[in-house]
Amino acid sequence: MYALEINGLGKVYKNGNRALDDVSLTVPQGSFYALLGPNGAGKSTLINMIADIVRPTSGSVRMFGHDLFSERAWCKKRLGVVPQEIAFDPFFTPIEVLRFTSGLFGCKPDDSWIEELLTRLELFEHRGKGTRQLSGGMRRRLLVAQALVHRPELVILDEPTAGVDVELRRRLWGFMREQSSKGTTILLTTHYLDEAEELCDHVAIIDRGRVLTARPMRELLQDIAASDLWLNYGRAIVLTDADRIALAAFEPRESAEGVCLKLGRAAGGESTFHVAYQAAVARFGPPVDAGVKSEDLEDIFLRLTTKDREIQS
């Protein structure tokens, strides 16, 4: 079962800007899913379409098997969204905001759950203050509480930790992990890629309204991530034509301290580390030091988006 099945979703704004172009994604139920992309990639447009703030130009979305556009009420009850922009009614206090939100979603306000949310998000002491009196970080946490107050099965977090300090961010993620372990599906957009890598089990990278890749995080880091073998000879090595031909499979590069070879996967799926190492030793002798540096999510993100922009331009 998928929490979201997005098929061929497109959006062209009135000014002609194509924000989404034939986007198809599946978000497995119970997953912690990262939706990544540079600014203007189309992430917020996609989220706003799911939240019924932006109308799609084409395509379809199913939420837990139900058509989002024809069964809006059913789907909305199961959806909680933390929007990117912080906005609260200045007339109300956090506890009123949560009670009203709960009611708007058709739920009888659950005071014990509201208290737990306020406590876990460190807002309990501030529950009676006007929302204008809260700091930026507090308001953002209140947005999270507001999105969770009706116990949605799918939570969309649109950059929820922007402006939140490291300590609180860590605690917020701890809380979201708990929600995830209880079966809540979480779709997260963030510019903190290390957080996405640590938290999420699935990832999609989009740019210019198109999906560049969408797969389980482990698969992305294992299959798509490139690795480099760094061989330190304590001196610069100038590659000759013969060296380049002999090591062509590893795309050799000179470095200040030696040489760098690109690793890949052999036909059987195993790393080419041994073959590359032995080939280097055969050409230059044993190095004084060596190491493997694999691409992390940020490297992959930059590589994919940069490559896509080069192709587009």
Added chain:
Amino acid sequence: MRPINPRGTWTLFLREIRRFLKVKMQTIVTPALTAMLYLVIFRYAMGDRDVPGMEIDYFTFLVPGLAIMAMMQNAFANTSSSMIMGKVMGMQIYLLMAPLSAIEVVTAFLAAAVVRAMIVATVFLAVLMPFVDISLQHLGLILLYGVAASLIMGGLGLISGMWAENFDNVAMVTNFVIMPLTFLSGVFYSVKQLPELWQQINAFNPFFYLTDGFRYGFLGIGDTDPFASVTIVLGSVAVTFVLCWYLWHIGWRMKD
């Protein structure tokens, strides 16, 4: 989206009431006081004169008119201010994301507008009761016209709030449309005092029927037959409600 969320509708209704009660000086006391100031000014300006063509003094004539004018203006202000604040401050998205149908949203907004209008009128009339000899000739008509006026104006406020992009836009509608139409609806004069041409023009002002019918409910006299005007008034309520429903349903000027 079918109407399936009565708790959500009730919550939105309560939220709207709570919103204006949080600033009751501005939303209840000030409008009632403004209406009283009008009354005092006209009382001293007109003295004990009777309204031409009616066997009633000007002071008594003014009271129901000012009451319904305050109701209309406050019903409009309640929905329009809520909508434009939501839009300008970015809170509108929470309403769009909630599982509420257009009928539910419109019902909640209009019901809250009626409540505010009723409270303002009640405060105004309660303060005046010891000073003016005014009776309730037809309570049913008073309620019918009072609620209808609040619904129509609440609906127009909702539409204005949806249309507006800033507070200035709402102020423009208030000052150039709502104020003239309410001031020219026979609050301060009987239309029989007007030249023939203006009487005919006035017949196209729906607010005139609201004011006249409401006044008839109190005084038992008016410029038109309030029982005959019921159709026009209920028709206006229906048109306003359907228009509000449709515009919210399509997300007019709210969804890209």
